[in-house]
Amino acid sequence: MTTRERILEHLKSHHYRPMKLRRLARFFDVAEEDYAEFRALVKRMLRDGEIAAPAGRLRLPPEERPRRGRARTVEGRFSLSARGFGFVEPDAKDGPTGGEDLFIPPGETLDAVSGDTVLAEVAGKGPRGYFGRIVEVRERGQTRFVGTCYVTEAGPIVRPDGGVLLQDFAVPDAASAGARPKDKVVFEVLRYALRGEAGEAVIVEVLGKRGDAGVDTLAVIRQFDLPDEFSDAVLDDARRAADRLNDAAAKGRRDLTGETIITIDPEDARDFDDAISLAEHDDGSATLGVHIADVAHFVQPGSPLDEEARERGTSVYLPTTVLPMLPEILSNGVCSLQQGRTRLTKSVFITFSEGGEPVGVDLANSLIRSFRRLTYQQASAALAGTTDGLEPEVVRLLQAMDRLARRVLERRRRLGYLELDLPEVDLEFNDEGRVVAAHPEDTSFSHRIIEMFMVEANEAVARQLDLAGLTCIRRIHPEPDDEAAEELKAYARSVGYRLKNPRSRVDLQRLLAAVRGKPEAYGVHLAVLRSLQKAEYSIDKEGHFALGSSAYCHFTSPIRRYPDLTVHRLVDEVVRGGGQKRRGGRHKRTPTRPRQADRASLAQVAVHCSRTERRAEAAERELTKIKLLEFLQGRIGETFTGIVTGVQAFGAFVENPELLIDGLVHISSLSDDQYRFDRRRLTLVGRRTGRELRIGSTLEVRIAGVDIARRQLDLEPVEAERRRPCADARKTQRNTRPAAKKSAHADKRARRGKAGNRKKKRRS
Numbered sequence: 001m002t003t004r005e006r007i008l009e010h011l012k013s014h015h016y017r018p019m020k021l022r023r024l025a026r027f028f029d030v031a032e033e034d035y036a037e038f039r040a041l042v043k044r045m046l047r048d049g050e051i052a053a054p055a056g057r058l059r060l061p062p063e064e065r066p067r068r069g070r071a072r073t074v075e076g077r078f079s080l081s082a083r084g085f086g087f088v089e090p091d092a093k094d095g096p097t098g099g100e101d102l103f104i105p106p107g108e109t110l111d112a113v114s115g116d117t118v119l120a121e122v123a124g125k126g127p128r129g130y131f132g133r134i135v136e137v138r139e140r141g142q143t144r145f146v147g148t149c150y151v152t153e154a155g156p157i158v159r160p161d162g163g164v165l166l167q168d169f170a171v172p173d174a175a176s177a178g179a180r181p182k183d184k185v186v187f188e189v190l191r192y193a194l195r196g197e198a199g200e201a202v203i204v205e206v207l208g209k210r211g212d213a214g215v216d217t218l219a220v221i222r223q224f225d226l227p228d229e230f231s232d233a234v235l236d237d238a239r240r241a242a243d244r245l246n247d248a249a250a251k252g253r254r255d256l257t258g259e260t261i262i263t264i265d266p267e268d269a270r271d272f273d274d275a276i277s278l279a280e281h282d283d284g285s286a287t288l289g290v291h292i293a294d295v296a297h298f299v300q301p302g303s304p305l306d307e308e309a310r311e312r313g314t315s316v317y318l319p320t321t322v323l324p325m326l327p328e329i330l331s332n333g334v335c336s337l338q339q340g341r342t343r344l345t346k347s348v349f350i351t352f353s354e355g356g357e358p359v360g361v362d363l364a365n366s367l368i369r370s371f372r373r374l375t376y377q378q379a380s381a382a383l384a385g386t387t388d389g390l391e392p393e394v395v396r397l398l399q400a401m402d403r404l405a406r407r408v409l410e411r412r413r414r415l416g417y418l419e420l421d422l423p424e425v426d427l428e429f430n431d432e433g434r435v436v437a438a439h440p441e442d443t444s445f446s447h448r449i450i451e452m453f454m455v456e457a458n459e460a461v462a463r464q465l466d467l468a469g470l471t472c473i474r475r476i477h478p479e480p481d482d483e484a485a486e487e488l489k490a491y492a493r494s495v496g497y498r499l500k501n502p503r504s505r506v507d508l509q510r511l512l513a514a515v516r517g518k519p520e521a522y523g524v525h526l527a528v529l530r531s532l533q534k535a536e537y538s539i540d541k542e543g544h545f546a547l548g549s550s551a552y553c554h555f556t557s558p559i560r561r562y563p564d565l566t567v568h569r570l571v572d573e574v575v576r577g578g579g580q581k582r583r584g585g586r587h588k589r590t591p592t593r594p595r596q597a598d599r600a601s602l603a604q605v606a607v608h609c610s611r612t613e614r615r616a617e618a619a620e621r622e623l624t625k626i627k628l629l630e631f632l633q634g635r636i637g638e639t640f641t642g643i644v645t646g647v648q649a650f651g652a653f654v655e656n657p658e659l660l661i662d663g664l665v666h667i668s669s670l671s672d673d674q675y676r677f678d679r680r681r682l683t684l685v686g687r688r689t690g691r692e693l694r695i696g697s698t699l700e701v702r703i704a705g706v707d708i709a710r711r712q713l714d715l716e717p718v719e720a721e722r723r724r725p726c727a728d729a730r731k732t733q734r735n736t737r738p739a740a741k742k743s744a745h746a747d748k749r750a751r752r753g754k755a756g757n758r759k760k761k762r763r764s
Contacts, residue, residue, distance in 0.1 A: 004041065004045060004050070006028070007024075007028075007041075007042070007045065007051070008050065008051075008060075010024075010027070010028075010540075010541075011051060011058065011059060011060050012060065012093060012094055018054075018057035018058060018059040019057055019058060020056055020057055020058070021039060021042060021056075021058065024042070024058055025038055025039075027541065042058070049061060072095075072096035072121065072122040073096070073119055073120060073121050073122065073135070074088060074090040074091075074092070074095045074096060074097055074102055074119075074120055074122060074132075075090070075091055075092070075117065075118070075119050075120075075138065076088045076089045076090040076091045076102075076117070076118065076120075077089045077091075077115065077116070077117060077118075077141070078104070078109075078112045078113070078114065078115070078116045078117070078118045078120075078134070078141075079114050079115075080109060080112065080113050080114045080163075080164070080166075081163075082163040082166060082710075083106070084106035084107070084109070084166075085103065085104060085105050085106050085109075086103075086104045086109055086112070086114075087101040087102065087103055087104065088101065088102040088104060088118060088120045088132075088134070089101055090102065091117075096122045096130075097122060097130045100129055100130055101129065101130075102120055102122060102129075102130045102131065102132050103128070103129055103130065103131040103132070104120065104131070104132065104133060104134055105131065105133075108132070108133035108134060109133075109134050110134045110135075110136075110137060111137065111192035111193070112134050112137050113141070113164050113165055113192075114141065114163075114164045115140075115141020115142055115164070116137050116138075116139065116140055116141045117137075117138045117139040117141065118134045118136065118137050118138060119134070119135055119136040119138055120132050120133060120134045120135065121133055121134075121135050128483075129483075142225060143188050143189055144186055144187065144188050144189075144204065144222070144225070145160050145161075145164065145165055145186070145187055145188075145189065145201075145223065146160070146161050146162075146184065146185070146186055146187075146207070146219045146220075146222050146223040147159050147160040147161050147165075147169075147184075147185060147187060147709075148161070148182060148183070148184055148185070148210055148709060149171070149174055149179045149180065149181055149182065149183045149185055149203075150181060150182070151181050154170070155170060155172065156170070156171050156172070156174035156175070156179075157169060157170055157171060158171045158174075158185060158187050158201055158203070159709055160709075161219065161223060161709055161711075162223065162622065162710075162711055163710070163711065165189075167192075167193045167199055168199075169187065169189065169193075169198075169199040169200060169201035170198055170199070170200050170201070171185075171187060171200075171201050171202065171203055172200075173202055173203060174203060177202075177203035177204075177206060178206050179203050179206050180209075182209065182210045183206055183207070183208065183209060183210065184206075184207040184208055184209070184210050184215050184216075184218075184219050185203045185205065185206050185207060186203070186204050186205035186207065186222050187201040187202060187203050187204060188201060188202050188204050189201050190202055205222070207219055207222065211630075213432040213433060214433065216433075216623065216626050216627065216630075217318060217319075217320070217321060217433065217623060220318065220619055220622050220623040220626070221318075221323070221619075223619075223622070224615055224618065224619040224622070225615075226316055226323055226615070226616075226619060227308075227311070227312055227323065228323050230308065230327050231304070231308070233304045234304050234305055234308045234327065235327055235329075236304075237303055237304040237305040238305055238326070238327040238329050238330055239329060241298040241299065241300075241303075241305060241330060241334075242298070242329050242330060242333060242334045244297060244298055245298075245334045245343075245344065249297060249344055250342075250344075250367050252365070253344070253364075253365045253366050253367045254347065254364045254365065254366040254367065255366075255367050256277070256289070256291070256345075256347070256366050256367060256368045256369075257342060257367055257368060257369040259277050259289075259368070259371075260277065260371050260393045260394065260397055261275045261276065261277045261289070261291060261368050261369070261370055261371055262275060262276055262277075262370065262371055262372045262373070262374055262394060262397060262398075263275045263276075263337055263339070263370050263372075263373050263374065264276070264374045264375070264376060264379050264446060264449075264450055265373070265374075265375065265376070266375065266376065267375045267376075267377065270332045270336070271324075271331045271332050271335070271336045271559050271560070272293075272336050272337040272338060272370070272373065273292060273293045273295075273335070273336070273337065273556070273557055273558065273559040273560070274290065274291065274292050274293075274337070274450075274454065274556050274557070275290075275291040275337045275345070275368060275370055276288070276289065276290060276291070276397075276401060276450075276453060277289035277291065277397075278397060278400045278401055278404060280400050283354070284353070284354030285351060285352060285353055285354060285359070286351070286352050286400065286404050287349055287350070287351045287352075287360075288349070288350045288351075288352065288404060288453060288456065289347055289348070289349050290347065290348045290350070290453055290454070290456070290457035290556065291337070291345040291346075291347045291366060291368050292345055292346050292347075292348075292457075292555065292556050292557075292558065292564075292568075293335040293336065293337055293343065293344075293345060293558060293559055294335075294343075294344040294345050294346050294365065294568065295326070295330070295335050295558035295559055295564075295565055295568060296346075296558065296565060296568035296569050296571075296572060297344050298330055298334065298335060299326070299330075299565060301569065305326070305327075305330075309325050309326055309562050309565065310562050310605065310608070312325045312562070312612065313325070313561075313562050313608060313609045313611075313612025313613065313616075314560060314561050314562065314609065314612050314613050314616050315331075315559075315560035315561075315616075316616040316619060316620070317616070317620060318619065318620055318623050319427065319429060319433070319620070319623055319624055319627055320429050320433045324559075324560070325559070325560050325561070325562065326559060330559075331559050331560070335559055336559070337368070337370050338370060338373070339370045339371070339372060339373040340369065340370065341369065341370065342367060342368075342369050343367075343368055343369070343370070344365075344366075344367060345365075345366045345367070345368050346363070346364070346365060346366070346555075346568055346571055347363070347364045347365075347366040347368075348361065348362075348363055348457045348460055348461060348555070349361070349362040349363075349364070350456055350457070350460050352404060352407070352408070354407075355407065355411065356404070356407030356408045356410060356411040357411060358456065358460065361460045361463070361464055363461070363464060363571055363574055363575055364575060365572070365575055371391075371393075371394065372390070372391065372394050374394075376442060376444060376446045376447055377442070377444075378390070379398055379444075379446040379449075380442075380444035380445070380446045382394075382395055382398050383398055383399065383402055383445070383446065401449050401453075402445065402449060405445070405448060405449040405452045405453065408452045408453075408456060409448065409452055412452070412455070412547070412548060413509070415548035415549075416505030416506060416509065416548035417505075417546075417547060417548050418505060418508055418509065418512070418528075418546045418547075418548075419512070420512070420525045420528060420529055421512070421516060421521060421522075421525050422522075422525055422526065422529065423440075423441075423657065423660065424441040424660070425438045425439060425440060425441055425658070425659070425660055426438070426439045426440075426441050426442075427624070427627075427628075427659075429627075433627070434627065434630060434631065435627050435628060435630070435631040435659075438658055438659050454556045455547060455549075457555060457556055458475070458552055458553055458554060458555050458556055459547075459549050459551065459552050461553060461555040461567060461571060462474065462549075462551040462552050462553040462555075463551050464571075464574060465553070465567070465570055465571075465574065466551055468570075468573070468574045468577065470570050470573065470574070471539055471599050471602060472539070472553050472566070472567055472570050472602070473537050473538070473539060473553065473554075473563040473566050473567065473602055473605060473606045473609070474537070474538055474539065474540070474541070474542065474551070474552060474553050474606075475535055475536075475537060475544060475552050475553055475554050475563070476535065476536060476537075476538045476540060476542040476543065476544060476552070477532075477533065477534075477535040477536075477543070477544040477545045477546055477547070477552075478533045478542065478545060479503045479533070479545045480502055480503055480531045480532060480533060480545075481533065484502075484530070484531040484532075484533070485502035485503055485531060486502070487527075487530075487531065487682065488502045488527055488528060488530075488531040489502050490680055490681055490682075491523075491524075491527045491681065491682060491694075491695065492511060492524065492527070494681040494683065494694065495520045495523060495524065495694070495696075496520070497511055497514060497515065497524070499511050502531060505545070505546075505548055508528060511524065511528070512524070512525065512528065520696055521696075522643060522696045523644075523694065523695045523696015523697070524696070526645060526695055526696065527695055527696075530695075532545070532546060533545075536606075536610040536613075537554075537563050537605075537606040537607075537609045537610045537613075538603075538606050538610075539599060539602050539603050539606055553567050554567065555567045555568070555571070561609075562605070562609055562612075563605070563606070563609050566602065566605060622711070625661060625711055626708060626711070628659050628661045629661075629706050629707075629708045629711070629713060630708065631659070632659075632661070632703060632706055632713065633706045633708075635703055636703050636704070636705065636706065637702065637703060638702070638703050639700060639701065639702045639703075639718055640656055640657070640658070640700070640701065640703075641657075641698055641699070641700045641701075642654035642655050642656055642657065642662075642698065642699055642700075642701050642715070643655050643657060643696065643697070643698055643699075644693055644694065644695055644696060644697040644698070644699060645662050645695060646662070646695065647677070647682050647683060647684055647693060647694060647695065648677070649667070649677040649679075650664075650666060650667055651664050651665050651666040651667040651668075651669075651670075651684075652664075652665045652667075652684060652693050652697075652699070653665075654699055654701055654715055661713060662713070663701075663703070663712070663713030663714060663715040664712070664713070664714060664715060665699065665701060665715045665716060665717060666714075666716075667684070669704075669716040669717060670684070670693075670717060671717075672686070672689070672691075672717075673686030673687060673688050673689050673691060674686070674687045674688065675687070675693070681694070682694060682695065699717060700717065700718045701715040701716060701717055701718065702715065702716050702717075702718055703715060704716045
């Protein structure tokens, strides 16, 4: 039965949104026969003042105002903007700001930089949230940074890369460290600039000459403190783990080696962690088999290999190279589901009705042998009728997969599955790692087939763990917050559409459908993307907003994601615990309940993996931007018609549709009129002409400058007689991708280079 403690814990979660009693009961899976007792408990909590219910929606009571003169402080991680202001993300969600970020204006940041843990004083609350000042830097997020050496009249300095540090540092030891002008170096800060005093640093590593092949990649690896080598202890453990692929390991597993099972991956993929089988039945139903590499068999909890994988959290897919979570003897070897090789797997069998509804689930430890390794291009060609010598059983399997995936997609759309129509490109690199071309991304339905099946498998496993009473690391995606929802509503209104409820998936689907194929479509789809929160890992019992799922976890990629590995270990508990499958995929309770993982430990792992995921994404964006800026250095003066992707008081960000990189058109360069910023509609409006620049508008611009060190692309409008009228239009081809991907990996772009597997990240 639900307890007071569980209710209070849920209401204190920063993901919680006030809800009515019935909805709260559904969240806790309160059976109808227990509802009266649950309602009585909530009423007692209301009477005792533990919770409140304004407008009938349950929430914690308002916090007591602090005594006059008593300082209100929060501790948390600081993020610094290039414009001098920043935000503190509080560690505690029950502090003076109620978990909301604290705005720190310019001049009140002390010497704090992004990633630092700080103590900040809350000064008040304005229309856009809480604001305050930093009073102490408790802990530096990092002390080592990357920059470029220069020689000035005052002596050698290092100019930091990126936007974390906004000041140059004196480096008196540059010569003794072997650093020469324009060398990329790693430096450690000794003293930050404060109150007019210059900062000072010491060089700890010389990476090489700026612009030389590979130096930019190494610089980003150092900048984000990404582990790029495995210790001898981890490699030795990996070799021992590889020996566990033996005859003894096959005992007790379901033998599927005689079935037709295939993998579908990018052409340059090297690790294959998922495979598919499918059986269609005479009554129109079908049983899907999703077979995932059994990494948990090889990586033992607490081993050096496990500790390293947990610390890394995820594989990092940089342009032209991959930093794997596991050594390649496992990731590309015994764990990889290679064609014709017998491999250990964990299988999820999902039976679907003729209408695509899941009606049964079975979990098993299994043994498979991939019958055929296909690329997406091969799968698409076969579905289009060009089989190119593929075995008939493989072609029949592909056709059955196509039929089922379409039924599943239609079902998910009815549940509120959000799809955004936004462009993606593949970048092509030469042998030196430089961008030489960009290609529209492959959008064939073969990609969607795998995505749908991975989503179904992840959801099925999450539900089975719930039924077993096990706490797992979930993949949660909260609904849009208040500010983002109101901004989206205002934007939709500004382009002529009424969005009744920005938190309703049905209303969002209607909006997206209404604009699809129209000039304003790009702006609306981008605005919806911006309104969505970022998916993250958590043990909170919360669903996935964009997928329309009430229970979701990551199970399908244990080779490259540590949360998936933790889920695999819990699946082992369920498989060993038994349980009889019944309709709807439910298991009857067994006398021996599976062992419960430690909640506190799992919660810490979830937070850590969310951070390592964000770090990996940021590193990928950073290096991609560097390479695109290097490419654009040779194209200064060229013009293109770009799409406005953001509007601020100081100007508009305009995206190059060929490369998907945006640059700033400063408001001072908009010389045809004097523009004012309409904050409510996120629009720049000409005072004389009434001309508007908003997200989705097109603007013909010229590449005016490139600053690789600051990661900046400067654009300016073309001459007035050549400037095209602004219209909310986009004529380039767009791809349809699930919003769950976009929300979880909002700024990811596909790349094509030497090392493969980047596209594997898109599988939910």
